[in-house]
Amino acid sequence: MxxxxxxxxxxxxxxxxxxxxxxxxxxxxxxxxxxxxxxxxxxxxxxxxxxxxxxxxxxxxxxxxxxxxxxxxxxxxxPELNLAADDSLAIGGKVSVAGYPYGMPFTVTEGSVSSPKQLMEGKYYIQTDAAVNPGNSGGPIFNENSEVVGVTVSKFTNADNMGFGVRVEALxxxxxxxxxxxxxxxxxxxxxxxxxxSEEEEFCPSCGEKLPEEVFAEREQSPLSVFCEQAIAEMGVNPILARDGYDSWTFHKGSSEIRIFVYENTYLFAVSPINLLPKKEVERVLDYILSEDFAPYKLGIEGRQIYMAYRIHLSDLTEESEDEIRKNLVNLAFKADDMDNMLVEQFGCEFSEYSKQEA
Missing domain, CATH: 2.40.10.10 (Trypsin-like serine proteases)
Structure with missing residues (x-):
């Protein structure tokens, strides 16, 4: 490949x-x-x-x-990416599946073609024993010449080594x-x-074919999602670029990565993994973290990773409190961006692997 x-x-x-x-x-x-x-x-x-x-x-x-x-x-x-010829696959041919399973970093899995033309629900698909997981959908399936032979689409939930792809002729x-x-x-x-x-229709204006229901509809946001995205916009970040799943956002403000998410439908968290502890003279930075008042935020350490966090119970998010909570969310992003630089300059900490150091 x-x-x-x-x-x-x-x-x-x-x-x-x-x-x-x-x-x-x-x-x-x-x-x-x-x-x-x-x-x-x-x-x-x-x-x-x-x-x-x-x-x-x-x-x-x-x-x-x-x-x-x-x-x-x-x-x-x-670089250029080429499409393979139709019907170029054969049983046993080697293929690779590339993508971001479960939202994880880029991965490639390899396998063989179990069936180049598996009929399911009236359409033909590629079937492969290469590992396919949620998040791979939409990624390419390659042959040994690095040509696209299909688009990864699914796997059977309760079956191993059974992944499927839309054939290249459909693409x-x-x-x-x-x-x-x-x-x-x-x-x-x-x-x-x-x-x-391009206009919302129930039937195709040319042939009269019934179109799939709600194909033009856009998903509505929850009130909590609207609230969080207002805060993200106030940070100067496009909320669409920050979306990372249902009621979850990940983005950078300056050099710091900011994560906002709901935990167990109970708490709203804002977390930033700001720095790594220095390898020497750790006591100075620990004394600073323990002696300073960072309210309403808390600093925590896991291994060498230093986190800044803000947490509220969802029941505490009311009309009376929402302005203050939104302000606290916004200020966490700016404070994290300032603090990670300060900890590097004054205490010899290292930037986290999640940081954008060029920011």
Missing amino acids: DQNIYKLVYKVTHAGGSGSCFYLKSYNLFVTNYHVVNGFHTVAIHDNDRNPYLAKVVLVNPSLDIALLAVDADFSAL RKLLESVDGVDRNTFQVQCDSCDELI
């Missing part, structure tokens, strides 16, 4: 979870599954260095379970329509006549 593949496979995140996608330079578009972005017209994608980009969902075909994403950024330095069918795609508009391709539909 081409070692540059990792440059072309990105993680997709939104308020519903995460998945994978990959870049096709010839089309200047990213490919993922429809079910990965279902309910969202704008998502975030992240490269292997955790740089986020705003991506618009510009074309979906729910029947094929494929979606195309457009990003207003320069990806000209990325090619959708790509044949991209010349007519408005890259600023959400559009649906009719599976019957290939018409591109």
Whole structure:
């Protein structure tokens, strides 16, 4: 497998979870599954260095379970990724599955083709014994020539070594329509006549085919999500780029990584892994941490990692308290960004592996 593949496979995140996608330079578009972005017209994608980009969902075909994403950024330095010929796979052929399983960092698993044309629910899929897990959906399946033979779509929950992918000819069918795609508009391709539909309709205006229910609908945010994203916006961060699953956000403010999430439907946490303890003269920084009052925040240590944290019980989030709580969330981000630099300069601490030191 081409070692540059990792440059072309990105993680997709939104308020519903995460998945994978990959870049096709010839089309200047990213490919993922429809079910990965279902309910969202704008998502975030992240490269292997955790740089986020705003991506618009510009074309979906729910029947094929494929979606195309457009990003207003320069990806000209990325290598080309080729599509394999239709019907190029055979039983026993070697394939690789690339993506971000469970939202973890980029991984590649290898396996063999169990069936190049497995019929399920009236459509043909690639079946492979390569490891496929939630989060891999939308990522590419490669052959030994590093050509895309399919788009990872699923696995059977209660079965091992049974992963599936949308065959490359289905992807090619959708790509044949991209010349007519408005890259600023959400559009649906009719599976019957290939018409591109941008206005919400119940039936295809060209052939009368019934469109999937709620295919144009966007998922509504919870009141808590709206509250947290107001705070994130006040930090100067685009909340869409920060989304990392349901009621969960991860982003950088300056050099510090900030994580906001709900724990067991009970507590709202804001946490920043700011620094690592120095390898020598640890007492000075420990004395500082123990002697200073950081309220309403707390500093904690796990191993060498220093954390700054803020926690509230969800029942304490009321109309009377929400302004103060939002202010505390915002200030944690700024305080963490200041403190990590101070701990390096004054106490010899190291930046955390989660930090962006160039920020």
